[in-house]
Amino acid sequence: MIDVKKLWTKRRNAHVTHTLKYFSLMANSGLIVSLILLIVIGSVYYAKLLQALPENFPAVFILTIVFSFWLTKSPIRTLLKEGDLVFLLPVESGMKQYFSKAISSATATGSFFTLFIFTLLWPIVQVFVHDGWKMYVTFGFFLIAAKVFNIYVSWEERRLPYKSHQTNYKIMRFIVNFVYAYLLFNEAYLFLIAIFAIMYVLKNFVFGVFKKQHGYQWEMLLAEEQALKMKGYRMVNYFTDVPALKQTVHKRPLFNSVASFSFKKKNALSALYMKTFVRSGDYLGLYVRLILIGFLFMYLIPAGWWQLIVVFLFFQMFALQLFTLYTQYRWNVIFMIYPIKQDTRVKAFQNWLKNLLIIQGVLYGIFYVLLTGDWLIAILMPVAAILYSVVRLPSMTKKHITLTS
């Protein structure tokens, strides 16, 4: 018989070590510097923003919305693995202990992040709702209580066999959370107690009943666990390569025309790279985000020729991130045996990257002109993109190929 408690401890420890390893990798990567810079700049602007907010700013409403979503979303890492569907099914009755450990752990992280988000928003609460450390403690306490309730109840919700039924109950929880948060930030404690009563009834007589009617939905639990794991990996992937990352595919039919090429042998791989870029998980998102962050930097930094350096740095960041796409098909045998020369392959990749860099450069240029009206530097931005792809890309590709092969 498997000791499920030990199994949980073993998996949690492995998970923690794994996470820490990735953290150290992240800390070593270049992107972390830009991130810290961004946080510093962000906090300065947060303070400025607070002062600039009008008196009638709907702070309570916004806080309510934020926390309704946050409280309703109750992810639980079960640390299940694919093999469990075969090997743990026989001990299903004993899994209660395993899952209760998972719930406790989710409660701990959930409470921590609830407090974290509340602390981030605390300056707004101070200005628009109520100041003082007693209020911080009170609000914090009530929010964490609601979070714990949501995690417990949502676990029971996960027993429902159909996604649509789960969604219905999720909507119900959202409404309860909305009312709860609204009353809390209006400091209507008497009504809050009434909501507590409702929550008690929900927990014991609505969600509590599922336990008797349904078993565990193993496949859904596994799917959730894998989705959460991938989410984590995707975040780390901004900083460093994550080989285990399975990209989710989005169809994005809007971009189909961008990724269509004329029917020629030399276009085969360009078409493949473009389609992968447009549809595969986060490449497109990363591109858009880097462009937007670039805009932000251009906006924050005083106008001048040094903006070209900023733009250059963003080209570099983008190109570095995108080299993962080059290695994506490294072990794909079908890809390897195409009768296409090695340097044609490399060229296809570079050309594709060049086009994206030029688009990036043009967008930066347009933004710069709108911002400053300085045409010269604006035009130099796409030129910098071309220069970058001609001068820097070949040596980068060379280095990358020798590193990865």
Next chain:
Amino acid sequence: MKPILEVTDLTGGYLPNQPVIHHLDFTVKENEIVGLIGLNGAGKSTTIKHVLGLMEPMSGTSKIEGQTFREEPENYRSQFTYIPEMPILYEELTLWEHLELTAMAYGLEEQTFLTRVRPLLEEFRMDNKIKWFPSQFSKGMKQKVMILCALLVEPKLYIVDEPFVGLDPLGIQSFLEYMVKFKNNGAGVLMSTHILSTAERYCDRFLIMHEGRLVLSGTLEELRMRSGLENATLDDIYLYVARGKVT
């Protein structure tokens, strides 16, 4: 008959000084289907990897149309298509885009592609799934995508690794019919499989591997003669070899 694939004294493996396959000699000629047979771990996949040009031989050569991979990589690889044991698909591409990419990569004209692709899709009953993504396909359907891509190119040589697993009976039948048709048009096929009854019916010659060596090869008649098993089926001969009775 002209040989398409010539493997001469091929030795190779994954670690230096530890070859997995030893001194293989065989050919695949025009108009023939050659069955590559052996137990799990006999070295079939390693042999195929050498033929594909994915592994470098320690000694000996693998030539297609008289050229090795080292001499003319692009030319070498444009002579054959490969159907892997486990389907390998691009998660980001639809069925249609897989076919299109394959056609482009192997240098087909667009018109040729369009005339070939429709009947293939209909034959394998995939014509209503051209906009599907791999995540929507079952294992058998993924295998069909691999088969469609390989057949589309109509190369001189087909290298096929265990094509029947997961394929429905109609799919198997269609695949075999295509193989026979292309064979009669002059192509050669090297097919690794465990489904011996099918191999017995469709292959013209057999290569039986055991522990990295080619222990028996020839037509069914020749195999019977060499093993001394009269009227034996391919199954019998294979079991006989697999138990180490032939060295």
